[in-house]
Amino acid sequence: MTLETVLGEPALFRIDDPSELPADLTLRERRLLVGAVNFHALMAPGRTLTLHCYGGSWETLPRTTDDSTFTGMSRTFRKRLFSFGATSVVLPEVRTHIPAEAIARELAATSVRHLHISSDSVLEFDPPRDVSPDPVRRVLRAIRSKTPLLYDEARDLALLRHRGSLTTPAPRRRYDAEFRPGGIHAESEIVVAPQAPEAAPRAVIVGLHWFELGGAERWAFESVRLIREAGFLPIVLTNRDSHQPWIGRPELDGALVIPFSEPTSRSQTSGVEELLRALLSTFDVRGVVVHHNQWLYDRLHWIARSRPGVPIMDSTHIVEYRGGGFPLSSVLVEEVISAHHVISPTLARWMVEVQNVPPEKVVMAPLGGLTVQIDEPEFAERAPGAPLTVAFVGRMARQKAPEVFVNMVHRLRGVTGLRFIMHGDGELASAVGDIIASLGVQDRIERRDSHIPVTRTLEEAHLLVVPSHNEGLTLTTLEAVEHGVPVVSTDVGAQRDIIPERALVPRGAHAAVRALARLVAALAVDENARRDLWIDERDAERTLLARQTANDWFAQEVSKW
Structure with missing residues (x-):
């Protein structure tokens, strides 16, 4: 070959x-x-x-x-x-x-x-994931644009039944039993892949969610670069439909890239795995890395059966309120995973203390090195008489709760001396525009998309607001602190690993709007409080990043393959 x-x-x-x-x-x-x-x-x-x-x-x-x-x-x-x-x-x-x-x-x-x-x-338009011909979905979108906070809280109530994984250990997958009588794959059988030719290129399989902008994706791309620098061919698979705007990034130079469109159910026989067996019999696969790719999670047992002893690791960032998300997918198959990389102490504790993953398999390594490194960060001073610039930086997606930020701006409509920037694009960009228009705050919010560097917004900002419904530990938080900008946030995920209690607010949509508005209004008139907040966050960031970074840990691991 x-x-x-x-x-x-x-x-x-x-x-x-x-x-x-x-x-x-x-x-x-x-x-x-x-x-x-x-x-x-x-x-x-x-x-x-x-x-x-x-x-x-x-x-x-x-x-x-x-x-x-x-x-x-x-x-x-x-x-x-x-x-x-x-x-x-x-x-x-x-x-x-x-x-x-x-x-x-x-x-x-x-x-x-x-x-x-x-x-x-197509990249000139919002991603079409928020577009649907279904009349029910169109009505729901109209409701969301008119009453977004009620929509959020109703959705949260509907998701309560999925939150058991936050406190309850998940059962592990019983892969072999699925092929026995009564199992979901009883009509099939496990057929392992043959060995690759002796001179086959050495490769590492990397599963990504998609080729789009995001903190998790930035780390995933960095891991591809490290794999290539270690002398392996990265074989990069994605499993989420997308226009894949990031597929041209230089980290993918020299990689074998396969962007999936789903579903691939009929072409892939459970237990045979036509695509993966072709890869394993063509390349000398020395490792597997999973970054939020459910298709690959579902096939890790088969890979482990086909290549016993080959390192399999995954990297997770956030415990989803809805069913646990990718960390739960990781836990379900943890018996075949060699190492679980997590980016925060909070997620590490959940893996070990709640999900009973052996602690020696959980590696906490923060995403240092992916943000702008400033040798001596200085507090973002505010010129006398200048407005307080309050920024939102993130994807226009439900997880990031841009509607909470917009409603916060509306609640602060009577407060003078404030300037607001919303920086990001994504599938909800148009819907966010609808919400801004319905609340009449078009003149108060400056919109920016990914054509403008995030660093420009952070250099102008005096305060970053993270209103997310759910998070891991956001790279934007680390970036803001590096730029001298303090952060206030909803109390989600691992944000409290950096942000002190006084700058955290409840995650419920209405409560978050009220509490964030109070914090912003207070910090707008108290420069000392804003400075003290940044100092505390800077100290917490230094403590976190004093640990071995994900880059350093991963480079060492790959060098052993």
């Missing part, structure tokens, strides 16, 4: 006639296309495929690996732009197939694939 270079990207296929491809593909478009064909080259080893590529609108997310790409049975595939032929350079596996594979084998037997690679023009 020879790893090819196609359009400048590592690839598992050869293009039959390069002139059939558009000459003006951007880096992002190239990586989406090459990643999609890499997937299908692994699924059709040694075969020649015809690939039809289609256009769409900003509302049409890429279709790269899901079951519809085998059949073309999707409304996405209506506007064909170009077609080309490609031959997989993956070596076929010779073995006896089990009956349970019949559906996946039939799906993969065709020689035609259908792909939608969205153009860069």
Whole structure:
């Protein structure tokens, strides 16, 4: 097997006639296309495929690996732009197939694939995850824009039934039992992957959530860079539908990238794992790293059976109020995970004290080095007579609660000497605009998106507000303190590892709005209190970051692989 270079990207296929491809593909478009064909080259080893590529609108997310790409049975595939032929350079596996594979084998037997690679023009719009043709969802969005806090609290009440994992140990997954009579995979069986050729490239499989902006993603990208610098080929899989705006980042240079579109259920037979077995039999896989990728969590037992002793580690940031989130996914399969990396003492305690994960497997290493490093941070002084600049920095997503910030601004409408900046983009960006308009605070809030560096906002800010419904320990908190900006926050996740009690407020939407407004109003007229808050947060940050950082720990671990 020879790893090819196609359009400048590592690839598992050869293009039959390069002139059939558009000459003006951007880096992002190239990586989406090459990643999609890499997937299908692994699924059709040694075969020649015809690939039809289609256009769409900003509302049409890429279709790269899901079951519809085998059949073309999707409304996405209506506007064909170009077609080309490609031959997989993956070596076929010779073995006896089990009956349970019949559906996946039939799906993969065709020689035609259908792909939608969205153009860069879609990045000018909000991600379409908040757009739905469902009339019920449209009504709910309208309600949210008119009464966002009531919507939040009603949703929180609905989620109460999922919060047992916060205080109750979770049962571990019984993988083998799933293939016995009465198990959910009783019709299948576990077929481990064959060994890779002796000269196979050394590689590490990395599972990411998506290629989008976020604190967890910044660390995930950094881990890819460290894997490459250690001499391994990073094989980077994502499992969340997205336009993947970050897929062109330099950390992915030289990586084998496969951006998933879901669902891939019919093409992947439980216990056989067609894609992963092709990767394991093609590359000398020396380790597996999971960053918030549920598809890969679900397959860690199979990888451990196929490659006993290969290090498997994951990195988690936040315990979700709804069902525990990815840390709970980690706990369910902890018996096959070598090390659980967590970014805060709070999450480490939850793993060990609540979920009974062996303490020697839990590594607390903060995300130092991912923020701007300022040798001697100084308090962000406020010029005499200048307004207090209050900032929100984060994705426009429900977790970050931008609607709480907007309502806080509305509650402070009678307080003079305040300036507000909201910095971020995401699927709720338009909905946040609706809320701002409905509350009549358009003139009080300056909106900024990712085209403007976050450092510019932090250099202008005097106070950062973190109104999130749930968090780990936000990188924006660390960044703000580095810039001399004190932080007030909802009391969620591990925020109290940095922020003192007096600057924390309840997470309930209405209570958070009231308490944050009181804090901001008080700090606007008391510079000494604002300075003292920053000093305390700076001391806590120094204590936290005095520990071994995630970068240092991970680089040492990978060097052993």
